[in-house]
Amino acid sequence: MTIDSDTLFQTPWHGVGDFRFDERVAAVFPDMIRRSVPGYGHVVGLTGLIAKRFAKANTCLYDLGCSLGATTLAMAREVQQPGCRLIALDNSEAMLTKAQHHSTDRLIDPLPIEWVLGNIETHPFEPASVFAMNFTLQFIPLDSRDALLRRIAQSLVPGGVLVLAEKVAVEEPDQTWLSELHWDFKRANGYSELEIAGKRQAIEQVLIPESPGQHTARLHQAGFSEVVEFFHCLNFRAWMAIK
Ligand code: GEK
Secondary structure (H helix, E strand, C coil), X not given: CCCCCCCHHHCCCCCCCCCCCCHHHHHHHHHHHHHHCCCHHHHHHHHHHHHHHHCCCCCEEEXXXXXXXXXXXXXXXXXXXXXXXXXXXXXXXXXXXHHHHHHHCCCCCCCCEEEEECCCCCCCCCCEEEEEEXXXXXXXXXXXXXXXXXXXXXXXXXXXXXXXXEEECCCCHHHCHHHHHHHHHHHHCCCCHHHHHHHHHHHCXXXXXXXXXXXXHXXXXXXXXXXXXXXXXXXXXXXXXEC
């Protein structure tokens, strides 16, 4: 696979809140997410290892908001339990088309992957032992998040797990420097001031982060018995929520 550099915001974007997961974003996505999300590779790799530990034979495993399938492939490589189905869901046709292409030349002995074009909010889930939702809940409308998390918890078999990774809102008013440090991270990865400001403007009304406290409270309310943070870097966190 050749990875194109993310130069999308070097020229003016369409406008405020106009960010879309279209062909232009899909083409540069691996470069964009690596340079924008601290610890992305760790979260993806650990999700594979968590899936290996929690997968139960003859159940489904879901990757919700799979994009180009990095998390999906990490799970497919690790899971050994028999009779599992791995379902990768995204509502961007551009992402899914590319994901399917990549996966065929990347897996040697694959757990078969079902690539599904669909909306996480309405797609019916079958009994599952693992859900991964890495950096995707942040794009779901705020008033749909409780119902989605409840539906995920209901679809999990006892002892099943949800891996949830998110960009989070800064909880303490005196910690706004955490967001600034994230912009420093992007600068250090070669993004210009124009690109950082352009992306912020485009994504402002599309990516709505919530605080860590809001996430963990929602996970408990949704029916998870144990919620453990396994990753934290700047304003990015990931939890395992066990049913
Ligand atoms: C990774 N998890 O590389 N239904 C389905 N898909 C959706 C929806 C929805 N309602 N809303 C957004 N998406 C991936 C990275 S990216 C994160 C996830 C980012 C999809 C959207 O099309 C995009 O592919 C993905 O969620 C979010 O491990 O871009 O920061």
